[in-house]
Amino acid sequence: MATRNPQQTRERLLQTAFAQMHAHGFQGMRVDEVLKLSGLQKGAFYHHFNSKADLGYAVLEEQIKPMVESVWLAPFANIDDPVQALLDRLDNLGEDIPPAMREHGCPLNNLAQEMSKLDEGFRVRIATLFRHWVEAFAAMFEKGKQKGFIRPDVDSQAVSRFVIAALEGCIGVYKVEQAVEQWFACRSQLAVYLSTLRPNNG
Amino acid sequence: MATRNPQQTRERLLQTAFAQMHAHGFQGMRVDEVLKLSGLQKGAFYHHFNSKADLGYAVLEEQIKPMVESVWLAPFANIDDPVQALLDRLDNLGEDIPPAMREHGCPLNNLAQEMSKLDEGFRVRIATLFRHWVEAFAAMFEKGKQKGFIRPDVDSQAVSRFVIAALEGCIGVYKVEQAVEQWFACRSQLAVYLSTLRPNNG
DNA sequence: ATTGATACAAACCAACCAGTCTGTTTTATC
DNA sequence: GATAAAACAGACTGGTTGGTTTGTATCAAT
Numbered sequence: 001m002a003t004r005n006p007q008q009t010r011e012r013l014l015q016t017a018f019a020q021m022h023a024h025g026f027q028g029m030r031v032d033e034v035l036k037l038s039g040l041q042k043g044a045f046y047h048h049f050n051s052k053a054d055l056g057y058a059v060l061e062e063q064i065k066p067m068v069e070s071v072w073l074a075p076f077a078n079i080d081d082p083v084q085a086l087l088d089r090l091d092n093l094g095e096d097i098p099p100a101m102r103e104h105g106c107p108l109n110n111l112a113q114e115m116s117k118l119d120e121g122f123r124v125r126i127a128t129l130f131r132h133w134v135e136a137f138a139a140m141f142e143k144g145k146q147k148g149f150i151r152p153d154v155d156s157q158a159v160s161r162f163v164i165a166a167l168e169g170c171i172g173v174y175k176v177e178q179a180v181e182q183w184f185a186c187r188s189q190l191a192v193y194l195s196t197l198r199p200n201n202g
Numbered sequence: 203m204a205t206r207n208p209q210q211t212r213e214r215l216l217q218t219a220f221a222q223m224h225a226h227g228f229q230g231m232r233v234d235e236v237l238k239l240s241g242l243q244k245g246a247f248y249h250h251f252n253s254k255a256d257l258g259y260a261v262l263e264e265q266i267k268p269m270v271e272s273v274w275l276a277p278f279a280n281i282d283d284p285v286q287a288l289l290d291r292l293d294n295l296g297e298d299i300p301p302a303m304r305e306h307g308c309p310l311n312n313l314a315q316e317m318s319k320l321d322e323g324f325r326v327r328i329a330t331l332f333r334h335w336v337e338a339f340a341a342m343f344e345k346g347k348q349k350g351f352i353r354p355d356v357d358s359q360a361v362s363r364f365v366i367a368a369l370e371g372c373i374g375v376y377k378v379e380q381a382v383e384q385w386f387a388c389r390s391q392l393a394v395y396l397s398t399l400r401p402n403n404g
Numbered sequence: 405a406t407t408g409a410t411a412c413a414a415a416c417c418a419a420c421c422a423g424t425c426t427g428t429t430t431t432a433t434c
Numbered sequence: 435g436a437t438a439a440a441a442c443a444g445a446c447t448g449g450t451t452g453g454t455t456t457g458t459a460t461c462a463a464t
Contacts, residue, residue: 004411004460025316027229031452042453043412052452104319109374113315114227116378117306127379161384162372162391169371170364172311176318177329182363189364193395206430206441233422244423245442254422 018063
């Protein structure tokens with residue numbers, strides 16, 4: 001019959017689970033529903049994963065992590081002006097990301113808010129991912145200093161932490177109303193904040 | 203036997219449910235567990251509430267709403283300098299709120315992120331609450347203008363929206379690690395942003 | 405070709421969970 | 435004090451859920 005492809009089976013489970021977790025949360029995701037949508041059976045699931053939590057961890061590391069990196073890390077890898085790059089990212093975010101992202105917000109932060117206090121396995125993985133993000137942004141601001149786009153006395157680490165937190169907050173609040181004023185407000189005020197990091201803002 | 207007190211019974215259900223929702227989310231909250239912790243039975247529950255969702259709405263409006271108002275609206279009702287008041291609030295937040303708030307973050311935003319895309323009943327109630335908050339902060343900034351603490355050209359509405367979003371983001375990210383650096387970073391950078399709203403920041 | 409491991413299908417299970425139903429006690433009203 | 439409504443207690447139900455078990459077809463190695 002149809003030739004087997006374990007890797008593809010596993011990947012299909014991961015992708016379906018990712019979509020379900022994004023839409024309903026980890027607790028709201030149903031294993032049966034993932035199976036139904038994947039066209040698979042229990043045997044396939046528990047062959048590739050030990051438990052629902054195991055699947056959740058895999059989704060986090062193999063789906064969410066790459067997506068966060070592609071949206072928030074990779075685009076900033078080779079830029080000189082952090083302020084400009086961040087504002088560009090905000091302006092293009094709507095078109096660059098899949099519809100599910102606009103609909104349900106950041107999958108990393110969603111999972112963080114839901115699960116970090118309920119499951120230590122999730123918490124440590126999420127915390128690690130956030131740390132990478134913080135370090136990447138901090139490095140970006142440090143490079144911005146060298147290139148003369150950022151004031152030398154700026155605390156790159158603190159700025160990085162705040163920018164990430166503010167971004168997640170903006171995405172999260174926007175999700176509730178989907179109101180353009182909310183997004184424009186965040187974009188404009190983030191621009192105000194970021195401009196304070198420039199050398200010649202006096 | 204013990205004299206009946208319907209209002210108190212209802213209140214006990216609400217308080218227990220609030221704690222459970224705050225800790226496990228609405229979906230994670232179990233009616234049976236709320237009953238057990240309240241020392242009540244199914245009869246009591248479905249006499250006071252029509253369904254689990256009905257209880258969730260009541261918790262939102264009768265527990266979460268007053269708490270948000272007491273923490274984020276009332277303290278700013280009679281102040282002149284929004285920047286100072288907001289930074290004071292941040293500095294005293296740790297001591298002013300119950301331990302469960304430090305542990306699990308803002309119950310309004312938690313519920314917003316979990317349920318706003320899953321249940322329209324929750325979404326509209328949460329959106330309404332956020333709007334009140336936005337309007338209150340916007341009014342605060344307007345008053346700040348009149349008193350000379352805020353630049354006249356500031357977009358109060360936009361600032362209000364961004365400050366709330368940033369606050370929720372900071373609280374949410376902090377929840378994952380409980381790291382003091384994260385909180386200090388948000389506090390210091392929020393101060394940087396807020397100082398741009400002052401008249402004499404050039 | 406045989407064999408053992410891999411990759412599933414599919415029936416099955418026990419616990420769980422929101423909600424119902426029946427009955428009983430308390431309370432308010434007259 | 436009779437009566438009806440309100441405020442519960444507690445057993446029960448039917449569907450759901452994560453997980454198990456058994457069986458079977460495919461695949462890789464010899």
